[in-house]
Amino acid sequence: xxxxxxxxxxxxxxxxxxxxxxxxxxxxxxxxxxxxxxxxxxxxxxxxxxxxxxxxxxxxxxxxxxxxxxxxxxxxxxxxxxxxxxxxxxxxxxxxxxxxxxxxxxxxxxxxxxxxxxxxxxxxxxxxxxxxxxxxxxxxxxxxxxxxxxxxxxxxxxxxxxxxxxxxxxxxxxxxxxxxxxxxxxxxxxxxxxxxxxxxxxxxxxxxxxxxxxxxxxxxxxxxxxxxxxxxxxxxxxxxxxxxxxxxxxxxxxxxxxxxxxxxxxxxxxxxxxxxxxxxxxxxxxxxxxxxxxxxxxxxxxxxxxxxxxxxxxxxxxxxxxxxxxxxxxxxxxxxxxxxxxxxxxxxxxxxxxxxxxxxxxxxxxxxxxxxxxxxxxxxxxxxxxxxxxxxxxxxxxxxxxxxxxxxxxxxxxxxxxxxxxxxxxxxxxxxxxxxxxxxxxxxxxxxxxxxxxxxxxxxxxxxxxxxxxxxxxxxxxxxxxxxxxxxxxxxxxxxxxxxxxxxxxxxxxxxxxxxxxxxxxxxxxxxxxxxxxxxxxxxxxxxxxxxxxxxxxxxxxxxxxxxxxxxxxxxxxxxxxxxxxxxxxxxxxxxxxxxxxxxxxxxxxxxxxxxxxxxxxxxxxxxxxxxxxxxxxxxxxxxxxxxxxxxxxxxxxxxxxxxxxxxxxxxxxxxxxxxxxxxxxxxxxxxxxxxxxxxxxxxxxxxxxxxxxxxxxxxxxxxxxxxxxxxxxxxxxxxxxxxxxxxxxxxxxxxxxx
Ligand SMILES: Nc1ncnc2c1ncn2[C@@H]1O[C@H](COP(=O)(O)OP(=O)(O)OP(=O)(O)O)[C@@H](O)[C@H]1O
Numbered sequence: 001x002x003x004x005x006x007x008x009x010x011x012x013x014x015x016x017x018x019x020x021x022x023x024x025x026x027x028x029x030x031x032x033x034x035x036x037x038x039x040x041x042x043x044x045x046x047x048x049x050x051x052x053x054x055x056x057x058x059x060x061x062x063x064x065x066x067x068x069x070x071x072x073x074x075x076x077x078x079x080x081x082x083x084x085x086x087x088x089x090x091x092x093x094x095x096x097x098x099x100x101x102x103x104x105x106x107x108x109x110x111x112x113x114x115x116x117x118x119x120x121x122x123x124x125x126x127x128x129x130x131x132x133x134x135x136x137x138x139x140x141x142x143x144x145x146x147x148x149x150x151x152x153x154x155x156x157x158x159x160x161x162x163x164x165x166x167x168x169x170x171x172x173x174x175x176x177x178x179x180x181x182x183x184x185x186x187x188x189x190x191x192x193x194x195x196x197x198x199x200x201x202x203x204x205x206x207x208x209x210x211x212x213x214x215x216x217x218x219x220x221x222x223x224x225x226x227x228x229x230x231x232x233x234x235x236x237x238x239x240x241x242x243x244x245x246x247x248x249x250x251x252x253x254x255x256x257x258x259x260x261x262x263x264x265x266x267x268x269x270x271x272x273x274x275x276x277x278x279x280x281x282x283x284x285x286x287x288x289x290x291x292x293x294x295x296x297x298x299x300x301x302x303x304x305x306x307x308x309x310x311x312x313x314x315x316x317x318x319x320x321x322x323x324x325x326x327x328x329x330x331x332x333x334x335x336x337x338x339x340x341x342x343x344x345x346x347x348x349x350x351x352x353x354x355x356x357x358x359x360x361x362x363x364x365x366x367x368x369x370x371x372x373x374x375x376x377x378x379x380x381x382x383x384x385x386x387x388x389x390x391x392x393x394x395x396x397x398x399x400x401x402x403x404x405x406x407x408x409x410x411x412x413x414x415x416x417x418x419x420x421x422x423x424x425x426x427x428x429x430x431x432x433x434x435x436x437x438x439x440x441x442x443x444x445x446x447x448x449x450x451x452x453x454x455x456x457x458x459x460x461x462x463x464x465x466x467x468x469x470x471x472x473x474x475x476x477x478x479x480x481x482x483x484x485x486x487x488x489x490x491x492x493x494x495x496x497x498x499x500x501x502x503x504x505x506x507x508x509x510x511x512x513x514x515x516x517x518x519x520x521x522x523x524x525x526x527x528x529x530x531x532x533x534x535x536x537x538x539x540x541x542x543x544x545x546x547x548x549x550x551x552x553x554x555x556x557x558x559x560x561x562x563x564x565x566x567x568x569x570x571x572x573x574x575x576x577x578x579x580x581x582x583x584x585x586x587x588x589x590x591x592x593x594x595x596x597x598x599x600x601x602x603x604x605x606x607x608x609x610x611x612x613x614x615x616x617x618x619x620x621x622x623x624x625x626x627x628x629x630x631x632x633x634x635x636x637x638x639x640x641x642x643x644x645x646x647x648x649x650x651x652x653x654x655x656x657x658x659x660x661x662x663x664x665x666x667x668x669x670x671x672x673x674x675x676x677x678x679x680x681x682x683x684x685x686x687x688x689x690x691x692x693x694x695x696x697x698x699x700x701x702x703x704x705x706x707x708x709x710x711x712x713x714x715x716x717x718x719x720x721x722x723x724x725x726x727x728x729x730x731x732x733x734x735x736x737x738x739x740x741x742x743x744x745x746x747x748x749x750x751x752x753x754x755x
Contacts, residue, residue, distance in 0.1 A: 008166065011156070014102070015163045018083045021117060022076055022108070029073050075106045075268065082158045083108075084118050085195035088129050089152035098151060103129055105194060105266060121194050122236040129153060130202040134170060155195060182586055182615050182727075193225050204580050205230045209237060212574040214528075214567050215551040218610030219596065219724035220587025223551035224694060227524050228260060230549050232267035234522060244271035248520040250539075251276055252527040253295075256694045258681050273520060277535060281501040284518055284542070285456055285508050292490075294498045294530070294559055295690055302714065303654050303707070313561040315483045319499035320532020320562045322572070327472045328503055328534075331463050332510050339371050341450045345382055347443050348436060350393050352385050370513030375451045382444045390440045394433060401429035456508055457491070460500070464488040499532070499562060506538040514542055521545055527694055528552030530559045536573045546575050555600055555607045556724075558690060558717045566605075585610040585724075587696055589617030591749070592730045596723040598745040602716050620723075620730040621753040622737050625705070629733065630666040632755035633701075637670060640699055640729065648672075649697040650686040651722045653707045653715070658688050661703055689722040700726035701733055708739035716741070 001009075084104035091098035107120035119126055124141035128150055131137070138147045153169035155177055167177060181196045197205070204226050207213050213230075217223040231247055249272055251257045257274050264270040275283070278291055297312055318324055339362060342355040358378060366374040405425050412418035462468060469484045470476055490497070496504075520543055525531060529552035540548070550570065557563050564570070570577060585593055593612035600607050623629055623636075637648070650672060652658045661667055662674040667686070673679070675687040685697070692700075702722050709715045719741060723730060731753070732740045742750055 008163070011166060012163050015083070015156075015158065015161075018102070018108075018117060019080060019161055022080050022083060025108075026073065026076060071268070072106070076108075078266070079105055081161050085156055085158070086129055087152070087154040087156070088125075088150055090125070090128060090148050090150050092146055092148040098149075101125065106268075120236065122233045127202070127206065130197050131199060178586070178613060179615055182613065193222070194229070197226075197229065198222075198584065198586075200580075200582055200584065201226045201229075204582065205233050207578050207580060209234055210547070212546050212548040212577040213550065214570060214574075214577050214579050215549075215582060216567060216579075217551060217553055217582030218585045218608075219553060219556060219720070220585040220593075220696075221553075221582035221610065222586055223553070223582060224260065224526050225263070226582070227526060227549050227551045228263055228267055228269065231269045231272060231522070231524055235268060242521055244269055245273060246519070246521040247272035247524070248280075248522070248543075249274045249524045250280065250526065252530065252694055253691065254279075255675070255681055255691060256526070259695055277531070277539075278498055278501055281505045284514060285504050287457055287496070287504070289457070289494045289496050291501065292495065292497045294562065297497070298559060298690055299655050299688070302718070303656055311479070311482060314479060315486065316497070316499045316562045317532075318479075318483060319497075320502065320534045322533050322569075323474075324503070325506070325534050325537055326474075328463075328506055330472045331468070332507060334468075335454065335459060335507075335511070336371060338452045338454075339375065341447075343447075343450065345385075345443070345447050347386065347390065347393060347440055350389070352389050352443075353382060358382075370509065370511055372512050375448070378451075379444060379448050382447060386440060386443060390436075394436060397432055397436060398429065401425055401432070405429075454511060456504060456511065457494075459507065459511070460504060461488065461491045464491065502532060502534040502538045505542055506534065509538070509542045519543065522547040522549075524549045524551075526551055527556070528564070529554050529557040530563045532562050533564065533569055533573070536570060540573055548574060548577075550577075554605050555603060556693065556717060556721050558693075558714060558721060560713070560717070581608070583608060583611050585612050588612065588724060588726055588730075589615050589728065591617050591619050592723065592726060595620050595730070595745060595749045596720055598749060599716055599720045599723065599741070602711065602741070602744060603720075604713055617728050619749070619751045620732065621751050622740070622742060623731055623733045623753045623755075625733060625735050628755060630664065632753065633733065634666060634670065635755070636731065636753075645698040645728060647683045647697045648685070648699050648701070649692060649695075649725065650701045650703050651692050651725065652686070652688050652703050653709055653718055653722075655688045657703065657705060657707045658686050660705065662686050689718045692725050693721050696725055696727055698727050699729045699731070701731045702740060704732075704734040704739040708734060709741055711741060711744065 082104075084102040086103045087100060088103065089098050089100050101116060101119045103121050103126050104118040105121060106118065107116055107123065108118040109116055116123075121129075124139050127139050128137050131139075134150050134153060136147070137150050138145050140146075154166050155169060156166045157164040169177065178196045178198070181192060201222050204213070204215055207230075215223060215226070217226075228249075231249070235242060235244060235247070247269065249260070251260065251274060253276060257276075261270075261274070264272065264274075278293065282288065282291070294316070297316060301310070301313060340359055341362075342359055344351050344355045345353040345358060361378050361381060362374050366377050369377065405422060408418055408421040408425060412421060463472070464484050464487050466484070469480075473480055487497075487500070491500075522545065523539060523543060525536075525539075525548060528550040536550075540546070552564075554564070554566070567579065588596075590612045593610055597609045600609055623632060640648070650658075650661055650667070652661060658674055662672065670684065672684045672686050673682055675681070675685045675691060681695075700722070702719075709719045732742070732750075734740060737743055737750075737752075
């Protein structure tokens with residue numbers, strides 16, 4: 001028996017034990033004690049582990065005392081097929097012996113000894129597996145640094161609960177393992193990353209959790225994946241403070257949410273809120289007017305390229321800017337003034353609270369609350385003051401009448417006059433007291449009527465009225481007047497543009513504030529380059545937290561007219577964010593990335609080239625649209641299927657072109673479907689590049705007929721996004737290589753497909 005086989009045997013035993021232990025735990029939780037005992041006996045009879053059988057027996061016995069939460073139980077069940085994926089042998093300096101730790105997606109402890117049977121990948125010690133090489137290492141846990149030596153890192157191939165093999169990691173195997181994982185198809189990828197997380201990615205996951213973090217990462221560098229793992233890591237470390245539903249993941253579109261949803265349960269973050277910025281804001285502000293999306297605006301520009309469209313872009317850009325935030329601030333100050341009530345709060349002629357005092361409550365004492373909340377709080381203060389003072393007032397008034405009565409009874413000589421006076425005073429006293437009581441019942445609500453009840457959309461509309469708007473802008477211009485008029489017009493028709501959502505959210509947080517159910521404590525923003533300054537600012541203001549994980553790629557900033565120009569501008573929004581970059585790219589092959597990297601040199605930003613992980617594939621191929629191309633396409637599809645490829649996308653520059661491709665009978669007969677934001681993802685999709693953002697497919701066909709890519713900044717970025725979607729192969733179908741700017745890229749980096 002070779003050494004490998006010997007190790008394999010004992011590793012198999014270990015796996016069997018772990019599975020049994022898990023099954024046992026699950027039975028304990030699910031069934032009564034009787035069933036448990038029977039099962040225990042049965043397990044012990046079957047397990048025949050040489051010298052360690054006693055230990056296992058003990059462990060099994062103790063397992064019955066473990067109480068698992070419903071989630072833990074569910075996780076345990078899911079992980080029976082692959083309880084762990086790696087092992088490390090670690091000798092901690094202070095200890096006499098080295099220890100072996102098995103690393104998996106959740107932890108499992110022996111209750112008696114507190115020793116881990118499976119170590120959670122998020123635990124401090126597991127960091128040693130991801131960071132650095134074999135040899136001397138250190139790791140930090142609970143503020144202390146531990147030193148030691150790692151003598152073994154081993155990775156397992158476990159499928160359906162069976163151990164197929166293992167590989168020991170050293171300098172050379174590291175890439176092999178990653179390559180195995182990358183060679184897989186799209187559908188298997190996302191969930192299996194945890195065993196091959198790379199050092200630079202690990203650093204992002206584990207970067208200071210109390211600080212905001214901004215990650216600039218090349219296409220395919222794992223931003224989305226790593227951001228999701230970071231939430232998982234965050235929840236693991238902060239589980240006593242934060243709950244999953246206090247996390248918010250902001251995704252670029254609904255398709256993307258479908259795409260990530262498969263990975264969320266395994267990471268234990270499926271209960272995190274997942275939505276798009278637009279859906280989120282509409283839900284918060286409760287305005288259901290239709291919204292012209294940024295994609296619509298983008299398509300308008302790409303398809304028409306008319307002057308009006310450029311103005312639209314400028315308008316959208318301005319509405320996301322810092323200058324516009326300042327304009328809003330000025331407006332909000334004006335709105336605030338409408339809440340200032342200076343009148344004293346009276347009960348009849350008695351002052352309950354002075355106007356000056358009430359104003360102070362609004363402006364000072366309650367200054368940290370939104371305006372409507374301040375008003376509500378003032379109402380409560382008035383109610384309680386009134387309750388307190390009413391009694392005194394009534395007593396005072398009654399005493400006054402009683403005094404008068406005494407005077408009449410004992411001071412008036414004339415009997416008739418005295419009688420009249422006394423009866424008058426008695427009646428008057430009663431009337432007066434009743435009147436006071438009656439007034440007291442409505443005094444607060446009458447007073448409160450002086451506070452305005454603003455409707456958000458009306459307020460927003462009023463901001464664009466000529467006089468108001470002119471008083472808010474620093475310097476008027478024809479562009480601003482155009483913006484004012486156009487916005488007023490569509491608001492009049494109860495319509496919004498996506499750029500109005502951030503200002504509305506911003507105003508809403510000043511006026512109403514978020515409902516407790518909508519509050520979140522940590523936010524992940526994916527494709528962050530597409531968010532405007534004001535969108536970030538309004539999110540931060542709404543949640544009042546700095547705990548943001550922001551990932552994006554400026555090279556894919558196809559909404560640059562409205563999005564961020566650089567990451568620097570976020571320093572004005574977040575306090576001391578950590579800034580990290582991800583340079584290596586895992587999605588695609590060297591050949592495809594080489595072509596895409598050349599596009600980067602045509603962009604205005606000086607962006608570092610993405611470094612593909614060593615994985616080769618065929619050169620990207622250009623298919624000329626000469627007669628016969630459709631047959632060639634069908635043949636290529638056949639060959640690709642034979643190779644085991646199973647997710648395909650035809651990506652166009654515009655939505656219009658996508659609709660046209662779907663009319664080609666050869667293509668529709670291959671079950672390609674056009675995708676929009678509301679359809680379900682399938683294996684054969686036709687979609688415009690802006691929707692393909694963030695997604696990936698085994699094979700991508702770029703297609704151009706009427707809408708070729710031209711050499712302007714926007715097109716270059718759209719093309720870059722499209723080219724970086726495939727995992728394995730890229731084809732470009734068009735009238736000439738020029739349609740994909742191939743004439744500006746090196747000839748050696750693509751081939752012409754002959755048919
Ligand atoms: N460490 C890793 N091990 C294995 N696969 C990885 C690793 N990191 C990333 N990948 C794979 O690379 C691909 C790209 O990852 P992801 O979609 O997270 O990248 P991204 O940076 O968000 O890309 P883009 O900006 O282009 O949308 C995915 O298939 C992912 O599974």
